[in-house]
Amino acid sequence: MATTTAPVPSLDERRAALERAEARVALQRRVFRAVVALVALGLIAFPALRGTFSAFNYVIQVLIVMLMFTAMASSWNIMGGFAGYISLGHNVFMVIGAYVSGMLLVYQGISPFVSVFLGVALAVAVGTLFGLITLRTRGPAFIIASISLLLMTRLMMDNWKAIEGASGLSLPIPDFFPTLGKVPMYYGMLAAALGAVGLAYGISRSKFGLALRAIAMDEVKAEAAGIDTRRYKIIALALSAIFIAWAGTFWGYTLNYIRPSAFLSVAIAADMALMSIVGGKGTVAGPPIGAFLIILVTELSVWLFGPSELNLAISGTILITVLLFFPLGIVGTLQNRQRDRLARLRAAVEDSGEAVMKGA
Amino acid sequence: MQWVQILILGLMLGGVYAVMASGLTLIFGVMRIVNLAHATFILLAAYLTFFLYEFLDVDPILSLAVTVPVMFLVGIAVYLLLFPRIENSPRFVESTVLLTFGVALFMEGTMGRTFTGTYRLVRPTYGTESFLIGDLYIPKGQLYALIVSAVLLLLLAALLYGTRIGGSIRATMQNRTAAQIVGVNVRRTMALSFGLGIALAGASGTLLSFLFPFFPASHWEWVPIMLALVVLGGLGSLQGALIGALGLSVVAAFVMTELGPTWQPMTFFLALFLILLVRPQGLYGKPLEA
Numbered sequence: 001m002a003t004t005t006a007p008v009p010s011l012d013e014r015r016a017a018l019e020r021a022e023a024r025v026a027l028q029r030r031v032f033r034a035v036v037a038l039v040a041l042g043l044i045a046f047p048a049l050r051g052t053f054s055a056f057n058y059v060i061q062v063l064i065v066m067l068m069f070t071a072m073a074s075s076w077n078i079m080g081g082f083a084g085y086i087s088l089g090h091n092v093f094m095v096i097g098a099y100v101s102g103m104l105l106v107y108q109g110i111s112p113f114v115s116v117f118l119g120v121a122l123a124v125a126v127g128t129l130f131g132l133i134t135l136r137t138r139g140p141a142f143i144i145a146s147i148s149l150l151l152m153t154r155l156m157m158d159n160w161k162a163i164e165g166a167s168g169l170s171l172p173i174p175d176f177f178p179t180l181g182k183v184p185m186y187y188g189m190l191a192a193a194l195g196a197v198g199l200a201y202g203i204s205r206s207k208f209g210l211a212l213r214a215i216a217m218d219e220v221k222a223e224a225a226g227i228d229t230r231r232y233k234i235i236a237l238a239l240s241a242i243f244i245a246w247a248g249t250f251w252g253y254t255l256n257y258i259r260p261s262a263f264l265s266v267a268i269a270a271d272m273a274l275m276s277i278v279g280g281k282g283t284v285a286g287p288p289i290g291a292f293l294i295i296l297v298t299e300l301s302v303w304l305f306g307p308s309e310l311n312l313a314i315s316g317t318i319l320i321t322v323l324l325f326f327p328l329g330i331v332g333t334l335q336n337r338q339r340d341r342l343a344r345l346r347a348a349v350e351d352s353g354e355a356v357m358k359g360a
Numbered sequence: 361m362q363w364v365q366i367l368i369l370g371l372m373l374g375g376v377y378a379v380m381a382s383g384l385t386l387i388f389g390v391m392r393i394v395n396l397a398h399a400t401f402i403l404l405a406a407y408l409t410f411f412l413y414e415f416l417d418v419d420p421i422l423s424l425a426v427t428v429p430v431m432f433l434v435g436i437a438v439y440l441l442l443f444p445r446i447e448n449s450p451r452f453v454e455s456t457v458l459l460t461f462g463v464a465l466f467m468e469g470t471m472g473r474t475f476t477g478t479y480r481l482v483r484p485t486y487g488t489e490s491f492l493i494g495d496l497y498i499p500k501g502q503l504y505a506l507i508v509s510a511v512l513l514l515l516l517a518a519l520l521y522g523t524r525i526g527g528s529i530r531a532t533m534q535n536r537t538a539a540q541i542v543g544v545n546v547r548r549t550m551a552l553s554f555g556l557g558i559a560l561a562g563a564s565g566t567l568l569s570f571l572f573p574f575f576p577a578s579h580w581e582w583v584p585i586m587l588a589l590v591v592l593g594g595l596g597s598l599q600g601a602l603i604g605a606l607g608l609s610v611v612a613a614f615v616m617t618e619l620g621p622t623w624q625p626m627t628f629f630l631a632l633f634l635i636l637l638v639r640p641q642g643l644y645g646k647p648l649e650a
Contacts, residue, residue, distance in 0.1 A: 086454060088461070137636050140394050140453045144587055145636045151584055152629040159622055266580055270465060277458070309477070309576065313469025319462030323455060324445050 011349070018345040025338060032285075043067075043190055047183045060182050064189050064254055066295045071192035071247040072268075073275035073287035074200045078240040080273060081282035082200075082209060083233055084216025085138070088269045089146035092130075092153050093123040093241040095263040097248030099163060102258040106169055113188065116249040123245030124238045131234035138219065150269055157260040168259025171252065188250035193288070196243035200284045203239070212236055216282065267312065274315055278322050280329030289330060294318070362617075365496055370613030372502040375509030376567045377605035380582070381589040382516060382598055383560030389533040389596030390553040393443065393456040398586060399579035400467035401558050405431050405565030406482075406574050407475055413482045413569075420482045420570050421508060427562045435558025438463070439551050464579065472576040482570040505567040512563055513602070519556075520598075529553050533596065581625065588632040594645020603643060 009017070046063065050056055072094065080086045100119035104110040134145050158166040203209040211232050214222035223229050252258040271294065279290025297318070298311055326333050384398045405427045412418040412426060442459060449455045481487075486500040520526035528549045531539035540546050568574065589608055593600025608631060616624040635642060 086458070133637065137640060139451070140457050141636045141640045143454070143457050144394070144591070145633055148584055148587075148629045148633045148636075151580075152626065152633065155623075155626055155629065267465075270461065273458070273461075309469045309472025311469065312465050313473065316462045316464070316466030316469060320442070320459060320466065323459050323462065324442065327446075327449065327455070 014348045067189040067193040068247045069291035070288045071196040071243045073291045074196040075240045075243045076272040077276045077287045082212040083236045087146040089150035091268045093244040094248035096123040097245030098252035101249040102252045112253045120245045123241040127238040127241035131237035135233045154264040170257045185254045192243045192246040280331030283331040286331040366613050370610035372506045374606040374609035375506035378602050379509045380564040381601035381605050383557035385590045385601040387557035396460040397463035399582035401561040402565035405562035406569035409566045409569040427566045428559045431562025432555040432559035435555035439554035479573045481573040487570045585628045588628040594642030597644035600644035
């Protein structure tokens with residue numbers, strides 16, 4: 001027991017401290033919202049800078065990748081974060097979007113901006129089907145089942161003659177916006193990112209989101225409380241497919257080719273999980289922040305050491321470090337600190353001094 | 361006669377599969393760690409064998425004397441570095457999947473950087489020769505690997521059932537708290553078991569180094585195979601791992617001859633997927649719960 005001789009602050013002082021802390025949290029929220037709005041506007045306006053500086057093509061490429069992973073990690077987070085079902089096979093939906101749009105572009109000349117909706121619809125249907133089958137498992141069994149699903153899909157697509165197997169297809173350079181370079185793909189990907197973050201935000205504020213969190217905390221109790229867990233999980237999986245398929249469409253279009261290895265790699269599956277976990281699983285802001293940071297680190301390492309397997313080692317190190325030291329991720333850890341602080345100050349006001357005596 | 365030949369080839373690989381799977385299932389049984397990085401340790405030992413053979417001309421089977429102890433120490437170091445810290449995390453098993461996934465990425469990246477992505481294969485003379493008995497041909501490399509595997513599994517059984525340490529390991533597998541109450545040093549037992557599991561991975565890596573070509577990313581070929589073997593047998597069950605290994609390796613050998621080598625991995629993916637759906641506890645194990 002540490003004996004403190006500091007005088008106990010009076011009730012008024014404690015009230016004032018609480019009010020100051022609450023005002024600061026409110027201000028932080030306002031600043032955060034303003035930053036989000038500015039970033040969104042900046043991203044919408046960015047292509048206007050085309051031709052004004054020489055690195056434009058590089059920057060827009062990096063932004064496309066960041067937006068793609070924002071869309072994918074945010075969608076992954078619906079299942080992996082909100083519902084607590086970690087999947088290492090979600091890029092199956094990405095390949096569906098890429099192939100539906102890619103095939104329609106090659107054989108029918110249909111614009112990806114139209115066919116993206118078909119890809120999404122098919123991905124949602126497949127997601128529902130996968131949900132019906134795999135959501136009998138939970139925890140580690142679900143993770144392993146999702147990896148085996150990814151590997152099975154890869155093996156089948158690599159050997160599927162009708163879609164050109166492992167060698168895939170080159171996509172024609174689209175002729176509808178011949179002079180715009182990567183700008184159309186950029187807007188396609190931006191729509192995926194905004195849509196996915198918006199969807200996650202909507203879910204986090206809804207009764208549906210609350211049910212998913214209950215499932216993540218304790219599925220048996222959630223079931224006992226009358227939540228139809230199976231239905232909710234399947235819906236969550238289907239929703240998480242939407243913007244991953246969407247991102248897949250525009251990623252194929254950005255690459256100008258589609259082939260199974262470009263979408264169905266374990267590395268991409270890992271990145272979705274990694275970004276969500278680093279940013280904060282189960283939070284809305286976490287996955288975008290994680291996606292931004294991980295892509296930044298990747299680009300830096302490519303710039304410093306050249307493209308190499310080192311990226312993989314860095315991803316692994318980041319994942320290990322976060323799991324060991326900040327299992328809640330960046331946003332989760334900050335939110336927790338803020339919540340604890342406010343709770344302590346509130347308790348200090350309400351418990352008429354007891355909590356303060358305990359050393360709060 | 362042909363099916364006898366296929367059966368023999370399948371069973372011979374089954375021995376090596378059993379050594380791989382026994383390490384993985386031991387680690388799960390004692391600590392409830394699902395080690396997704398197991399195959400990267402197999403590859404590390406394969407590289408060690410490769411360099412011992414290339415530079416010092418050490419026969420791959422003799423190099424077991426180096427790879428097994430080295431990998432044992434590596435295992436203990438990895439355990440102490442990573443796992444005590446998450447011991448009390450609420451979803452322990454799930455955390456271990458993610459954590460070992462991180463280890464696998466780290467190992468793959470580091471090995472890719474150091475050893476390059478070139479395909480490697482240790483080529484001792486017996487790697488390409490075979491015995492001919494009647495109509496049946498028996499590849500020498502696979503036969504020797506089977507014999508070594510059998511010896512290793514017998515040694516493992518002797519260790520687990522004939523020594524005090526083995527008793528502690530089995531007690532910890534059955535009930536950790538009870539083991540602690542009767543005086544088992546659980547922390548030390550767990551570190552030893554992890555070391556033992558990785559040492560078994562090392563042994564199978566040495567054997568694989570002259571049976572299959574390997575490169576840093578090829579551990580992803582082995583992860584689903586191993587998981588299928590142990591999930592079929594029941595995670596944490598050693599006899600289950602043995603039966604799973606022999607059973608699936610024979611099935612895979614038949615799939616390979618009937619449908620061709622392309623579809624052979626599908627045996628394991630599909631087996632893994634279906635077992636998890638239908639009977640997640642496998643033949644002998646405990647169900648996989650968070």
